[in-house]
Amino acid sequence: MIAQLASLAATLSRREQILLGLMAGVALPAGLAVGVLSPLQEQRQAAEQSVDDSKALYQWVLDRSAEANLLTTETTDEPLKTYEPVGMSGLEDGLRRAKLWSSLTELGAETQNGVLLRFDDVDFIRLATWLTSSHPEWGYTIKSYQFQAKDTPSRVSARIELQTPAQ
Numbered sequence: 001m002i003a004q005l006a007s008l009a010a011t012l013s014r015r016e017q018i019l020l021g022l023m024a025g026v027a028l029p030a031g032l033a034v035g036v037l038s039p040l041q042e043q044r045q046a047a048e049q050s051v052d053d054s055k056a057l058y059q060w061v062l063d064r065s066a067e068a069n070l071l072t073t074e075t076t077d078e079p080l081k082t083y084e085p086v087g088m089s090g091l092e093d094g095l096r097r098a099k100l101w102s103s104l105t106e107l108g109a110e111t112q113n114g115v116l117l118r119f120d121d122v123d124f125i126r127l128a129t130w131l132t133s134s135h136p137e138w139g140y141t142i143k144s145y146q147f148q149a150k151d152t153p154s155r156v157s158a159r160i161e162l163q164t165p166a167q
Contacts, residue, residue: 050149053153054149057124057149057156060128061147064128064131064132067132088107088109088115091107091115091117091138091162092107094130094134094138095107095130098129098130098133099126100119100122100126100127103119103120103122103123103127104117104118104119105118105119105120106118113163113164114143114161114162114163115140115161115162115163116159116160116161116162117158117159117160117162118158118160119156119157119158119159121150121155121156121157122155122156122157122158123154123155124147124154124155124156125154127156127158131160139164139165140162140163140164140165141162141163141164141165142160142162143161143162143163144159144161145158146158146159146160
């Protein structure tokens with residue numbers, strides 16, 4: 001096969017041989033770079049963005065945890081004021097005011113003294129703002145929560161379990 005290519009190249013003029021050499025030496029590696037290396041670079045950038053998003057979410061959770069500790073730690077000799085739970089209708093009203101009602105997938109009683117909120121696709125900032133502004137006057141404590149980032153920026157799926165404080 002190499003002999004056939006050499007004999008074919010020998011029949012070409014000097015100018016055609018130079019152009020064929022340039023194509024093999026420049027165009028072929030350039031095509032390889034565009035076809036293989038460019039998609040790899042895009043995947044790397046997407047992975048780095050995902051890591052940055054995860055770090056931002058982790059930092060937000062740490063900040064909310066620290067804020068919750070400040071809200072629940074007694075700084076004076078007075079006991080913390082407890083509020084009556086707002087109930088399902090109160091939660092519904094708060095979700096409607098925060099424009100989260102349309103994103104809510106499930107709102108139900110998890111146990112006799114708890115409520116489950118589930119969002120399959122919700123704006124993270126809007127949900128975080130609602131959670132931050134609602135606590136502690138709504139009369140519930142956050143028993144557990146789980147956020148999972150979606151492919152779209154600032155969108156998450158969320159599962160939040162609320163419970164009434166022990167009396």
